[in-house]
Amino acid sequence: MAEQVKSEILDNRRAGDYHVLSLTAPGIAEVAKPGHFITLSMGGDETSMVLRRAFAIHQVQSRGVYGGTLDIAVSVQGRGTEWLAGRRRHDVVDLVGPLGKPFALPKQGVSCVLVGGGYGSAPLFMLAQELRDRGCRVDMVIGAATESRLFGVLELKRLASALTITTDDGSAGVQGRVTDVLDDALDRAGADVVYACGPMPMLSEVARIATKRRVFSQCAVEEAMACGIGVCMTCVLPVIGDDGITRMVRSCVEGPVFRGDRVRWADVHTIPDDAWGAPGNDDRGVGR
Numbered sequence: 001m002a003e004q005v006k007s008e009i010l011d012n013r014r015a016g017d018y019h020v021l022s023l024t025a026p027g028i029a030e031v032a033k034p035g036h037f038i039t040l041s042m043g044g045d046e047t048s049m050v051l052r053r054a055f056a057i058h059q060v061q062s063r064g065v066y067g068g069t070l071d072i073a074v075s076v077q078g079r080g081t082e083w084l085a086g087r088r089r090h091d092v093v094d095l096v097g098p099l100g101k102p103f104a105l106p107k108q109g110v111s112c113v114l115v116g117g118g119y120g121s122a123p124l125f126m127l128a129q130e131l132r133d134r135g136c137r138v139d140m141v142i143g144a145a146t147e148s149r150l151f152g153v154l155e156l157k158r159l160a161s162a163l164t165i166t167t168d169d170g171s172a173g174v175q176g177r178v179t180d181v182l183d184d185a186l187d188r189a190g191a192d193v194v195y196a197c198g199p200m201p202m203l204s205e206v207a208r209i210a211t212k213r214r215v216f217s218q219c220a221v222e223e224a225m226a227c228g229i230g231v232c233m234t235c236v237l238p239v240i241g242d243d244g245i246t247r248m249v250r251s252c253v254e255g256p257v258f259r260g261d262r263v264r265w266a267d268v269h270t271i272p273d274d275a276w277g278a279p280g281n282d283d284r285g286v287g288r
């Protein structure tokens with residue numbers, strides 16, 4: 001169950017091109033799981049920015065005096081994130097969370113490869129720790145356009161059995177994309193599961209490679225969101241259900257984590273003709 005709190009900013013520090021904000025989140029941090037996200041209102045009391053902005057939960061801590069606290073990694077994109085990056089210690093923001101469905105975790109100690117693109121590696125820290133606690137092998141592949149847009153390299157070296165880094169411009173690690181080295185990483189780990197978070201084209205390719213190799217994949221998508229709580233349908237994408245029927249599902253409540261082989265990546269941002277409820281389709285999802 002999500003809660004809304006007035007959250008105090010405890011810290012705002014730079015990490016490469018990102019800002020890491022530590023926020024009080026009593027009652028939220030304690031129940032958050034890897035893959036959950038929060039939303040924050042932007043711009044203070046007089047703002048014209050009516051929509052909240054979504055951020056993956058990076059880490060959670062229990063700090064006696066504040067109750068639970070959580071960290072997010074912020075990449076400045078537009079007006080909202082620029083405002084947020086400028087907040088200081090003791091500023092207060094309105095926070096709702098935890099939201100969405102988290103990553104599904106294996107019951108046994110399997111071998112996992114975690115793939116993060118840019119700030120997409122932020123939610124993989126909690127996941128890596130949780131998987132390790134369950135006896136899983138955790139290898140990681142993280143990539144970004146350039147070195148300053150890699151997130152959390154030092155800490156991930158500690159968390160992962162093997163860490164492969166890629167950058168588009170070759171400023172760190174292997175020059176290229178995470179998907180260029182994924183086959184090798186899956187071989188090395190003898191992977192049973194791939195977890196991924198990053199831009200949609202990266203997720204699409206990770207899912208394609210995993211499916212081709214018959215490796216189970218889970219992808220945390222970043223679809224534009226307005227309400228974040230399942231009301232507005234801004235965040236829908238086509239996903240194939242257990243019954244084989246494609247439905248437009250809300251990534252804020254049914255996601256953001258989906259099975260990679262179930263998302264129709266090529267049809268994201270469209271309503272496929274054969275989707276349930278699409279124009280020209282009857283109620284059973286059978287095209288006329």
Ligand SMILES: Cc1cc2nc3c(=O)[nH]c(=O)nc-3n(C[C@H](O)[C@H](O)[C@H](O)COP(=O)(O)OP(=O)(O)OC[C@H]3O[C@@H](n4cnc5c(N)ncnc54)[C@H](O)[C@@H]3O)c2cc1C
Pocket residue numbers: 037051052053054055056057072073074075076077078079080081082119122221222223224225226256
């Ligand atoms: C589930 C989820 C998790 C996310 N996690 C992170 C994170 O950990 N760190 C981080 O820096 N960013 C994250 N984002 C992206 C972040 O929400 C957007 O960058 C932010 O909303 C942009 O707001 P803005 O006002 O700066 O930019 P603007 O471009 O001015 O935003 C205008 C509107 O578009 C929406 N929007 C714009 N870009 C995106 C985007 N890429 N995804 C979703 N909505 C967008 C905004 O919510 C806003 O309503 C996440 C998004 C989602 C959906």
Ligand code: FES
Pocket residue numbers: 224225226227228229230231232233234235236250251252253
């Ligand atoms: S963002 Fe409104 S339903 Fe998902």
